[in-house]
Amino acid sequence: MHRYDLISCHDCGVLHQRRPLRPREKARCVRCRSILYRGIHSDANRMAAITLGAVFVFLIAQFFPIVELEVNGYSSSATLLGAIRVLWSEGMQLVAAVVFLFTMVLPAVELGALLYVTLSLREGRRPPGFDHLLRAVGLARRWGMTEVLMIGILITIVKMTSLAQVLVQPGLFAFGALTLMLAVVVSFDPKILWNIGEHLPGPRRAAQQPFRYAALAKGAPLLACHSCGLVESLKRTVRHQYCARCGARLHRRHPDSVGRTWAFLLAAAILYIPANLLPVMYTHSLFGQEDDTIISGVVYFWTSGSPALAAIIFVASIVVPVLKLAALALLAWTAQRRSRWRPLQRTLLYRIVEFVGRWSMLDIFVITLTVALVRFQSLAVITAGPGALAFCAVVVLTMIASMQFDPRLIWDPVDTHGEKHV
Numbered sequence: 406m407h408r409y410d411l412i413s414c415h416d417c418g419v420l421h422q423r424r425p426l427r428p429r430e431k432a433r434c435v436r437c438r439s440i441l442y443r444g445i446h447s448d449a450n451r452m453a454a455i456t457l458g459a460v461f462v463f464l465i466a467q468f469f470p471i472v473e474l475e476v477n478g479y480s481s482s483a484t485l486l487g488a489i490r491v492l493w494s495e496g497m498q499l500v501a502a503v504v505f506l507f508t509m510v511l512p513a514v515e516l517g518a519l520l521y522v523t524l525s526l527r528e529g530r531r532p533p534g535f536d537h538l539l540r541a542v543g544l545a546r547r548w549g550m551t552e553v554l555m556i557g558i559l560i561t562i563v564k565m566t567s568l569a570q571v572l573v574q575p576g577l578f579a580f581g582a583l584t585l586m587l588a589v590v591v592s593f594d595p596k597i598l599w600n601i602g603e604h605l606p607g608p609r610r611a612a613q614q615p616f617r618y619a620a621l622a623k624g625a626p627l628l629a630c631h632s633c634g635l636v637e638s639l640k641r642t643v644r645h646q647y648c649a650r651c652g653a654r655l656h657r658r659h660p661d662s663v664g665r666t667w668a669f670l671l672a673a674a675i676l677y678i679p680a681n682l683l684p685v686m687y688t689h690s691l692f693g694q695e696d697d698t699i700i701s702g703v704v705y706f707w708t709s710g711s712p713a714l715a716a717i718i719f720v721a722s723i724v725v726p727v728l729k730l731a732a733l734a735l736l737a738w739t740a741q742r743r744s745r746w747r748p749l750q751r752t753l754l755y756r757i758v759e760f761v762g763r764w765s766m767l768d769i770f771v772i773t774l775t776v777a778l779v780r781f782q783s784l785a786v787i788t789a790g791p792g793a794l795a796f797c798a799v800v801v802l803t804m805i806a807s808m809q810f811d812p813r814l815i816w817d818p819v820d821t822h823g824e825k826h827v
């Protein structure tokens with residue numbers, strides 16, 4: 406038996422033996438039911454072709470105008486980069502940098518690394534840097550927000566139709582296509598690609614030696630990588646042990662997980678107050694000046710006959726952040742008290758928090774595009790307000806808080822059945 410045939414559950418730490426799956430089949434954890442890995446068409450030709458297509462669509466989406474506005478003969482259009490630049494020039498550098506990172510840099514890293522890896526796998530070899538690139542794909546995927554941006558674009562368009570004539574541009578179709586293609590690309594799970602790569606010739610790290618199954622059978626200490634699931638023997642002689650496959654630092658549990666979760670959570674909760682009280686946008690028009698907070702934006706959609714949009718923004722910007730803060734506080738508090746209360750439901754709650762976290766950025770994307778589009782000097786100009794900065798910080802801080810929380814802590818007091826690492 407090879408050591409890559411063992412996988413540790415990310416959410417609860419139970420060890421599993423891996424077996425090949427058919428496409429679309431999912432392997433779930435026996436204890437917490439989280440998805441361990443999925444079966445995919447391991448046809449590298451197909452993967453490389455879809456990734457290459459996504460790269461082309463990505464370039465069109467990034468550099469072509471998304472929408473154009475026309476009012477009384479004036480017109481303005483916005484590309485994503487142009488919108489970010491407007492935000493930057495208005496003193497919102499931090500928000501501009503975050504939007505740039507989540508919508509351009511990280512999706513580019515994901516697609517670029519995947520293209521390089523799948524093209525090499527297609528030729529039947531492991532490329533240099535294979536392991537690090539796959540780890541980068543995993544990280545970029547957690548923070549990349551193309552699908553959230555797509556919904557943000559649609560909301561902006563609906564919002565603008567009441568102000569001006571909206572002309573749809575090629576960038577919008579490209580973003581639509583990119584969102585659909587990324588849904589396919591996401592199924593190219595690094596955990597699967599690692600397994601395909603294992604059996605191919607190519608550069609390997611010196612540390613990779615065959616796993617001795619006997620060590621597990623005897624109950625010898627094992628350590629699992631929280632980023633790729635690889636299981637290794639604990640080396641008591643070294644101070645810091647790093648994953649032999651992806652290079653991540655290995656810990657039995659995230660160090661000081663609960664304390665760090667509380668710290669980020671507290672910072673987010675404090676900033677949540679200015680995020681809701683301060684204006685996120687200022688409108689200067691012929692009719693005077695108007696300040697918009699997040700809640701007044703919701704009211705605007707509600708009263709202007711778009712209750713569905715009002716509901717989406719209300720849920721994404723107000724309900725989700727509050728529930729996320731409450732859910733993370735509950736998880737941190739119960740983990741701290743080593744509670745045995747409903748571990749399965751708490752693990753599910755953790756997965757929901759991880760999944761919905763990014764959707765709170767929706768309002769920030771709408772603000773970014775609105776600010777870039779409504780720039781008619783004599784008629785109306787919209788600029789971003791300090792509330793946007795506070796809100797952006799709340800979203801990023803709660804995402805970091807949920808990443809600091811180690812879900813395996815939920816299961817530690819419950820039982821140690823099946824979990825053999827120290």
Ligand SMILES: [Zn+2]
Nearest residue numbers: 414417434437
């Ligand atoms: Zn599990």
Ligand SMILES: [Zn+2]
Nearest residue numbers: 630633648651
């Ligand atoms: Zn690893």
